[in-house]
Amino acid sequence: MSPTESPPVIATIERSGRRYTVTCRVAFDGIEYVGRLWFAEEGWDQTGVPDRGALPGRSRDEVLDLARRIPAEELGMRHRRALSEKRTFLRLRRVTEELLTKIRYMNQIAISMRDGLLDAEGAKQEIELTERQLHECVDRIRHNAGIQE
Numbered sequence: 056m057s058p059t060e061s062p063p064v065i066a067t068i069e070r071s072g073r074r075y076t077v078t079c080r081v082a083f084d085g086i087e088y089v090g091r092l093w094f095a096e097e098g099w100d101q102t103g104v105p106d107r108g109a110l111p112g113r114s115r116d117e118v119l120d121l122a123r124r125i126p127a128e129e130l131g132m133r134h135r136r137a138l139s140e141k142r143t144f145l146r147l148r149r150v151t152e153e154l155l156t157k158i159r160y161m162n163q164i165a166i167s168m169r170d171g172l173l174d175a176e177g178a179k180q181e182i183e184l185t186e187r188q189l190h191e192c193v194d195r196i197r198h199n200a201g202i203q204e
Contacts, residue, residue, distance in 0.1 A: 062093065065122045068130050077130055078103070079122040081115045090118035092125075094134045106137045146199040154192040161185045 062078040069075075074097045081090045090110035095103030112118035125133075161182055168178035 063119060065092065065119070065125075066127065066130055067097075068094075068127055068134060070131055070134060073097075075134060076103075077134075079110070079119055081118045083115075088112045088115050088118045090122055092122060092130075092133060092137075094137055104134075104137045104141050106133045107140060108133060108136075143203045144199075144201070146202050147196065150192055150195045150199050154189065154196075157185055157189050157192065161189070 062080045064076055065079050066077045067074055068077060075094045076097055078093045078095070079090045080093060081088055083089075088111070090112070092106040092108070092110070093103040094106070110118050110121050112121055164173065164178050164181050164185070167173045168175060173181075
């Protein structure tokens with residue numbers, strides 16, 4: 056699935072008079088494919104609330120098939136669990152995840168340079184750019200701390 060492609064819809068459930076679309080995001084972790092269910096109230100612009108449970112499989116299709124076989128009653132229980140564990144400081148979480156992603160990227164650039172896959176000057180420029188972006192992330196932490204969503 057490309058970054059712009061929407062995750063596949065698994066089901067629609069109804070809880071407390073509201074309808075929720077259940078989608079499944081699948082990622083490959085280097086060993087297996089792992090799916091995670093997301094619950095979004097119909098009409099929401101946001102991505103929804105993730106279920107903490109993982110759905111492992113040998114392929115993306117196997118994970119999606121497994122997700123589609125989950126009975127509506129269990130989806131309802133997973134939705135309840137997801138809501139009870141919902142993060143309330145999402146803006147801060149997003150900035151924190153972005154910060155970690157940039158740190159990992161900077162590390163990968165340094166490793167690639169040391170392994171001779173990138174030239175020193177190009178790597179230096181990329182590291183400097185990433186460092187500036189890291190400072191911008193740190194500045195945004197202050198503005199997003201304490202804001203509940």
